[in-house]
Amino acid sequence: MDGMIERRGFLKAAAAGGGMLVAFALGGAPRGARAWAEKPVATDEVDSFLAIDGEGRVTVYSGKVDLGTGVRTGLAQIAAEELDVPLARVAVVEGDTALTPDQGPTYGSLSIQNGGVQLRQAAATARQALLREAAQRLGVPAEGLRIEEGVVIAPDGRRASYGELVGGKAFRLKLDANAPIKPPEARRIVGRAVPRLDIPDKVFGTFRYVHDFRLPGMLHGRPVRPPALGATALAVDEASVRGIPGVVRVVHQGAFVGVVAETEWAAIRAAGELRVRWSDWAGLPEQARLWEHVRATPVAQRQVTSERGDPAAAIAAAPRKLSATYDFPIHTHGSMGPSCAVAEFRDGRLTVWSASQATHNLRKQLALMLGMPVEQVRCIYMEGSGCYGRNGHEDAAADAALLARAVGRPVRVQWMRADEHGWDPKGPPTLVDLRAGLDAEGRVVGWESEAFIPKGAGGNVDLAAAELAGLPRESQINPGNIIHNLATPYAFPAVRTVCHRLETTPFRPSWIRTPGRMQNTYANEAFLDELAAAAGADPIEYRLRYLPADDRRGREVLERVARLAGWQTRPSPQRERGGEVLRGRGVSYCKYELTRTYVAAVAEVEVNRRTGEIRVTRFLCTHDCGQIINPDGVKAQVEGNVIHTLSRTLKEELTFDRRAVTSLDWASYPVIGFPEVPEIVVELIDRPNERPWGAGEPTAAVVPSAVSNAVFDATGVRLRSVPFTPAKFRAAAAERGA
Structure with missing residues (x-):
């Protein structure tokens, strides 16, 4: 393909059998994939996003993942449209740090807006390259060729399929920002209602969630959480669970305590019966005085999000003044199915199967926690309970990794309902004071608002296991970009909106759907x-x-x-x-x-x-x-x-x-x-x-x-x-x- 396509070892698996890739797309990550950089993953390379096998089947590699929102189907539509292939011939691999580009966490309503646009440009670049290769093979100008269902067709009827042009080879192309995308009038798949690809298997109970994933020799783990958020395990009586058949080990490090057993029921019993002496702690505010606590919290930063004119003076001079305070409470994510993850150490490397919305970030956090090179950690996305923000998925992965390291065998950690509600990170409390002035005709002459919200943005949320065990972590609070939309879309003559970014917040915060x-x-x-x-x-x-x-x-x-x-x-x-x-x-x-x-x-x-x-x-x-x-x-x-x-x-x-x-x-x-x-x-x-x-x-x-x-x-x-x-x-x- 004008030197732009050459054979690569990393696509041998794709050329040998698309079934492996399809299995990935359906949630069953192949255990044998042990190379940690099996293909390009840089966001400026076509091969990071696309592969075409000898049968003309397309595999999309997406760093954005489907959290139950239908993103998988939308991404498949985008690729199928730009490449002119049937939707049924497109499979999607999501959130595997060894196979997919790091397109950032799946949050902020950015999966299609950013991730889909990147994929579309990769597909458009690939389409142009395929047309050039076909033009060279068929001896006709590329402008005279058309594509139907993955086959390039010359004016005289001669054909060259994608499988013949590129099957089992790599593109070796940078994304071309100028590669033309199809105009609206030429689209047949994008913009059309398409049934979600995952629904049939979910309806008939054959879809494989992370909760269903199993490995040979796998053990079952459960965390044993402190009765108070800041308590430490002073003593752990391992003998208290020795009579439970199947218990393999009790793991204790600082405030992190967990049990590992041969069966899930044995792990549940052991977690419930293990006797632990905990230190006392009572560092939360009184719930009845939450808003007093918020107002009294030290301010780390005063952030002006919009300013025009002198609203204070306008309000002071207005014949009518109004003020109000609005508050929004602390929320838990409340995922219907508690979080779950599987971790395995083998040959000095860690593989984690998780429903994390940010597997590339989780990879770095686990490496930091465990003192490992990030190259020796691989995270593979498998769909779990919908989260709409950073819930407990990453924390369950950290629990599983610590327990698997302790016992030297794969460990599956399944949280219980009390773990999920008690220990997932929370949407922080928000308090907003507003003032405005109206003139005699009821027109707004000035608007002021002040929000009291924690500092931080959309970075990683510390892993609970790392914090409890006293292991390395980033030690920051990141509630999401919660300053947005305090500034209003309205053209008031004078306005000032200010965020008081608080030094702390009562619970470990994270973003929950539409944070801020x-x-x-x-x-x-x-x-x-x-x-x-x-x-x-x-x-x-x-x-x-x-x-x-x-x-x-x-x-x-x-x-x-x-x-x-x-x-x-x-x-x-x-x-x-x-x-x-x-x-x-x-x-x-x-x-x-x-x-x-x-x-x-x-x-x-x-x-x-x-x-x-x-x-x-x-x-x-x-x-x-x-x-x-x-x-x-x-x-x-x-x-x-x-x-x-x-x-x-x-x-x-x-x-x-x-x-x-x-x-x-x-x-x-x-x-x-x-x-x-x-x-x-x-x-x-x-x-x-x-x-x-x-x-x-x-x-x-x-x-x-x-x-x-x-x-x-x-x-x-x-x-x-x-x-x-x-x-x-x-x-x-x-x-x-x-």
């Missing part, structure tokens, strides 16, 4: 609704008044959601509020990170003014994420955002005492049930000439404020504290005299 963007949008959009009500203005018209004149896409999602909901223009709250059950509607809007995906939503609610119960009956959403790869996939993501975030808005809140988490099961940490799911109506805005943006997070940002605004519309009661429980509504109503 949800909490900040909730405060902004609910407070803006308060201003609209004070001005006697319709909430949608009030928003449109302040959107920048050139923000055409923001204006469109708001206008379209109004039509979708049959919105009747009027101020909130509604005037007629008789009867026990009151009904209302609320709107919310978000331009995600003020740079991408536009979302507008209307929530419709019923509120029982006697019991305080809030029920969302209908949720309507317009969504613009640019070019849509798979509309069914995007719609499913929007619906999932709504359901998940309604659970967080109406029900979820971590409880704790001075020593540890106390909400260790579904009774103490309730989540939304099927009967509580509202009717969800989604209208997607496809822009095939634009770049694709993410859909996994943005809709979540508008849910809490839309519900708060709807409750206010129905009852005149403003809820400023998530979750919106019946008790909180009754208290707010009593305070208002409603």
Whole structure:
């Protein structure tokens, strides 16, 4: 291929049998793959992303992984489209540090926006190279060739398949940023609804999750966690579990304690019966005084996220001044299936099978923890419970690695429910103070907000096992990029938004779906609704008044959601509020990170003014994420955002005492049930000439404020504290005299 394709040893396995690669894609990572750099993984090489075997089958190598969101299908569509091959001939290998490029963690709604765009450019580069090779072989100009289902066809009908052109060889090409991608009118797969590739196996129970993975000679491990987060194991009575058949070893290092057994049941019994004498610790704040604790926490940095004019002076001079404080509690990830991982040491190397959303980062963390060269660690992604943020998957992997090193055999660690709720990292508490001034006509003359959030960004979250065992770790807190969307998308004449970045936070923090963007949008959009009500203005018209004149896409999602909901223009709250059950509607809007995906939503609610119960009956959403790869996939993501975030808005809140988490099961940490799911109506805005943006997070940002605004519309009661429980509504109503 003009010298750009040559045979390589790393593709012998692909040429010999695509079945191995297909097995990878279905979740069963081949145990025999022992080379730790089997192929290029640099993000600027075509071979890092694609391989084509002798039968013309395409294997996609993705550093982004499918956490249950359908990303696997979207990536396959992108490759199939640009290469003109049937979707059924594309397999996807995800998150294997020896095979896939490091495209960053799977978070931030960036899998398609960044990872998919990289893959598309690799496929477009490969397509151009294949056309050049075919032109040379067939003796015709490349411009006269066409491609159908992986076969290059000359004007006279002569053919050259991909398998004949490149099968079993490497491209040896850099990604060409100028390689043309297919125009919208030529696309046959991208932009079309395609059934998810993983659903049939999941429906029929044949899909292999990481929980199903087994190795010969594998043992089972369980961590034994301290009863207090900062406690240390002073003494471990190994004799207390010697009578349990199958117990292999008790591992104790600092505050890390674990058991290893021949069977899972023996490990469960041993973890429950092992006698440990723990030190005392009571370093958590009182939950009832959480917000006092947040305000009293030392500030590490004052971060101004937007500033225009002199809002303080404008507010001071305004004839009407409003202020409010909104808070959002500590949340656990609450993955339905507890975390699981398998670790194996062999020949001085460590292999870990994990559902981590960041296998390349996990690899570095495990190497640091264990004092190993990173080249001797391999992490292989296998799908597990959905996480929507950094939950316990990485911690289970660290547990498994420590236990496997101690016993010299492969170890599978399966967390229990109390491990998951008690020890996964948490979404930190968020507190936002807002102030604004209105002129005599109800126009905003100044806006100020101050958020109290922990320092840190989207880096690695320390491994619990490393911290407990006193092993090397990064020793930083990273709650995610939680400053986003405190700055508003509205063109107020004077504005200042400030984040007080706190030195500490009560629990080990990590990002949970829509980190910061949800909490900040909730405060902004609910407070803006308060201003609209004070001005006697319709909430949608009030928003449109302040959107920048050139923000055409923001204006469109708001206008379209109004039509979708049959919105009747009027101020909130509604005037007629008789009867026990009151009904209302609320709107919310978000331009995600003020740079991408536009979302507008209307929530419709019923509120029982006697019991305080809030029920969302209908949720309507317009969504613009640019070019849509798979509309069914995007719609499913929007619906999932709504359901998940309604659970967080109406029900979820971590409880704790001075020593540890106390909400260790579904009774103490309730989540939304099927009967509580509202009717969800989604209208997607496809822009095939634009770049694709993410859909996994943005809709979540508008849910809490839309519900708060709807409750206010129905009852005149403003809820400023998530979750919106019946008790909180009754208290707010009593305070208002409603």
